Amino acid sequence: MAESQPQQAQPALKKRSTSPAVLLFLALLLITISVMLAAAGRTYFDPEDIMAEQSRVFLTYLVYLPSIIFGLLGVTMLIASGVRWAMIGLWGRGITSGDSDETLNLLRVIGDRQLISETAKRVAYRDADVQLLRDTIKADIAKAEFGAAFVLLDELAKTYGHREEAEDYRDQINAARNAELEVKVTQAITKLEETISRHDFEAAQKDLARLQRLYPESQRIKTLPRTIVQAREQYKRDIERQFLDASGNDNVDKAMELLKEMDKYLTEQEAEPYREMARxxxxxxxxxxxxxxxxxxxxxxxxxxVQVGEQIIAQFPNSRMADEVRGMLDVLRERSQAQLAAAARSV
Known part of the structure; x- marks a missing residue:
């Protein structure tokens, strides 16, 4: 027993002597000795005292050779300590036979995992993959990324066989998508109704065409063409009725405005009954x-x-009255400017 203890202590001492910390200490010691030798040589040796050039070069190399050797050994030791430090740590204890077996087993396990087939990996990590799919599908639904969620549903159903669960998620996706779609459709219809309320039916038709392209499956969008037609017909009947009232009450100005508005909506046949009244x-x-x-x-x-004359020319450009006004308008404008200037001076 007494003999076995020194035998066991000897490998341990050897391992400790080759630890990165010891190697680092030796490297620093050698470098220090190299610097000291170089400083001593520079202090006690002056090459200028030697006349021969060849002798001067030889003696210089001879003086600084020990410093160079110790310096190279120190750098080599420093590199070795860095490598050992990276491998086993600063105070590494080395690798025993037990450690070697454990390391080999670990490497063998890693190699086996690298060689395992994709199918075996999928089986081994099946539960984790399925849970990841569930979490990702829920996240896509929350972010309204329904297309990406549908792709993952196929993976969940076909690859992992969770068809019933995939259908449940499909129902959730459809419900969320329909709810989002209804909000967008409601906003679009509200905007279209505002356009209709301004009687801008041409713009309403353009908005409708865009909505039909965006939401072709929406039943509410499909009813909008009839809504626009009904609103247009109702507005046309309203201005016809207002025109008749204004004309009957000799409200000529309002009747003229309504007549211009009716011209946008009435066809030739529809306008025929109003021709005499319009004249x-x-x-x-x-x-x-x-x-x-x-x-x-x-x-x-x-x-x-001048104001009334310009109105006559604008509204009845081809009338004889308009020709008469044109002949007088230049003179009237000069008098108008003079009148305005006089009024400004009086103020």
């Missing part, structure tokens, strides 16, 4: 403007005369 309204409007023009001239209200 009467137009005639009255023209006569009213003529009377206003003459009265403005009689009152020497040149500013008002």
């Amino acid at each position: 009467g309204v137009i005639g009255k409007k023209r006569d009213n403007l003529g009377v206003q023009f003459k009265m403005a001239i009689q009152d020497t209200d040149w500013v008002r005369a």
Whole structure:
């Protein structure tokens, strides 16, 4: 027993002597000795005292050779300590036979895992993969990434055989997608209704075409064409009724505005019953403007005369009255400017 203990202590001592910490200490010691030898040689040896060039070079190498040797040994030891440190740590205890067997077994397990087939890996990690699929599908539903979720459903059903669970997730995805779709459709219909309320039916038709492309399966979108047609017809009936009222009450200005609006919506056949009434309204409007023009001239209200004259030319450009106004308009404008200037000076 007494003899076995020294035998066991000897390998342990050997292992400790080759530890990275010991090697690092020896490397620093050798480098220190190298620096000291170089400093001593520089202090006690002056090559200028030697006249011969060859002797001077030889003696210089001879003086600094020990410093170079110790320096190289120190650098080599330093590199070795770094390598050992990376392999077994600063105070590594080496690798015993038991450690060697354990390491070999570990390497053998790693090799076996590398060689295992993809099918075997899928079987081994089946539960973890299925749970990962579930979590990812739920996350995609929460983020409204329904296309990505549908792809994972196929993987869950076909690869792992969870068809019933996949169908449950499919129902959840469809419900979430339909809810999001309804919100978007509601917002789009609200915007379209605002356009219809402004009687901008041309813009409403463009918006409708866009919605039909975006949501072709929505039943609410499919009912919108009839809604637009009904709103247009109702608006057309309203302006017809208002025109008749304004014309019957001799409200010529309003009748003229409604007549222009009716022209956007009425076809030739629909406008036929209103032709005579429209001619009467137009005639009255023209006569009213003529009377206003003459009265403005009689009152020497040149500013008002210019305004009414320009209105006559704009609304009835081909009438004889418009020709007469054109001949007077330049003079009227000069008088209007003079009148405005006089009014400004009086203020």
